[in-house]
Amino acid sequence: MQDLIAKAATLLEALPYIQKYSGATFVVKYGGSFMDSPDPTVRTSVARDIVFLEAVEINPVVVHGGGKAISRAMERAGLTPKFIQGQRLTDEATAAIVDEVLSRQINPEIVQTINQLGGLARGIPGPDVFQCRKLLVEDRQQPGRMLDIGYVGEVTRVDTAPILECLEQGITPVISPTARGEDGHIYNCNADIAAAQTAIALKARRLVFMSDVPGILRNPNDPDSVIPCLRVAEVEELKRTGVIDRGMIPKVDSAVAALRAGVEKVSFVDGRVPHAVLLEIFTDEGVGTILVP
Numbered sequence: 001m002q003d004l005i006a007k008a009a010t011l012l013e014a015l016p017y018i019q020k021y022s023g024a025t026f027v028v029k030y031g032g033s034f035m036d037s038p039d040p041t042v043r044t045s046v047a048r049d050i051v052f053l054e055a056v057e058i059n060p061v062v063v064h065g066g067g068k069a070i071s072r073a074m075e076r077a078g079l080t081p082k083f084i085q086g087q088r089l090t091d092e093a094t095a096a097i098v099d100e101v102l103s104r105q106i107n108p109e110i111v112q113t114i115n116q117l118g119g120l121a122r123g124i125p126g127p128d129v130f131q132c133r134k135l136l137v138e139d140r141q142q143p144g145r146m147l148d149i150g151y152v153g154e155v156t157r158v159d160t161a162p163i164l165e166c167l168e169q170g171i172t173p174v175i176s177p178t179a180r181g182e183d184g185h186i187y188n189c190n191a192d193i194a195a196a197q198t199a200i201a202l203k204a205r206r207l208v209f210m211s212d213v214p215g216i217l218r219n220p221n222d223p224d225s226v227i228p229c230l231r232v233a234e235v236e237e238l239k240r241t242g243v244i245d246r247g248m249i250p251k252v253d254s255a256v257a258a259l260r261a262g263v264e265k266v267s268f269v270d271g272r273v274p275h276a277v278l279l280e281i282f283t284d285e286g287v288g289t290i291l292v293p
């Protein structure tokens with residue numbers, strides 16, 4: 001009996017959040033790193049959370065990555081993955097692999113998993129909603145000199161119409177992080193930045209980054225050093241001292257941009273932890289890190 005009462009208490013803890021967020025749009029970034037887990041229950045557990053959000057009238061919008069899968073496909077094709085300031089050097093051959101892996105492999109897999117669990121999802125290839133300009137990155141060795149890293153784009157516009165059309169029909173859009181360039185070519189975009197731009201364009205209430213770490217760590221080698229609540233003012237110092245590094249840099253930068261543009265809450269959770277999204281959204285304690293103004 002006590003167990004049953006505890007279950008009711010858990011449901012009741014979720015109630016104010018369900019009431020608060022009913023009808024709201026949440027953008028959930030699926031990181032390529034946790035999706036790569038050899039344990040298939042990780043992917044189903046995350047998809048079940050999306051189905052739960054749909055069921056309580058929250059509109060989830062998924063933007064996914066797939067960096068590790070792209071690197072593997074490149075290696076199979078005899079290409080060596082190379083990153084410059086976290087952005088993949090993307091020549092013509094790499095751009096074709098990126099498009100194939102993100103929009104034709106990972107995207108339909110996520111859609112299928114959500115649908116198999118009783119949800120309603122639809123894949124949207126990034127170029128159908130994202131426009132971009134070519135991204136040039138500054139050479140760290142020679143400040144002021146800009147480097148051409150190929151077909152890498154910076155999202156400049158999000159066409160919200162196809163996304164809103166899905167949401168109006170109770171369908172979860174699942175979007176890949178590629179974009180149409182000014183020259184008509186398909187460009188490769190960092191998925192964190194694409195997710196944040198999507199949240200901004202949709203005026204989403206929340207943006208949740210799911211990755212393969214328990215949150216933002218004070219010591220990147222110590223999983224117990226999660227920073228539960230990170231202030232925007234602390235970010236630059238953590239980047240300068242190398243605490244926030246590599247893949248976490250575009251996440252945190254785009255999180256700050258989203259918060260400044262009006263997204264109420266940005267969280268960083270561990271996609272490997274079962275139901276991390278539900279725990280973050282529907283419990284008083286939350287899990288992982290939240291970024292606050």
Ligand SMILES: Nc1ncnc2c1ncn2[C@@H]1O[C@H](COP(=O)(O)OP(=O)(O)O)[C@@H](O)[C@H]1O
Pocket residue numbers: 030031032033034065066067210211212213215216217218219220243244245246247248249
């Ligand atoms: N302070 C930090 N806290 C947590 N992770 C960090 C930190 N600094 C760097 N990282 C790295 O960021 C990675 C997550 O970014 P990324 O590899 O791009 O993941 P995803 O594919 O999920 O977007 C972590 O696996 C970790 O290696």
Ligand SMILES: CC(=O)N[C@@H](CCC(=O)OP(=O)(O)O)C(=O)O
Pocket residue numbers: 030031032033064065066067068070086087088098152153177188189190191192247
């Ligand atoms: C330009 C650029 O670097 N694009 C990324 C796109 C995928 C991505 O961002 O995947 P994660 O979220 O798994 O890191 C890449 O090619 O890896």
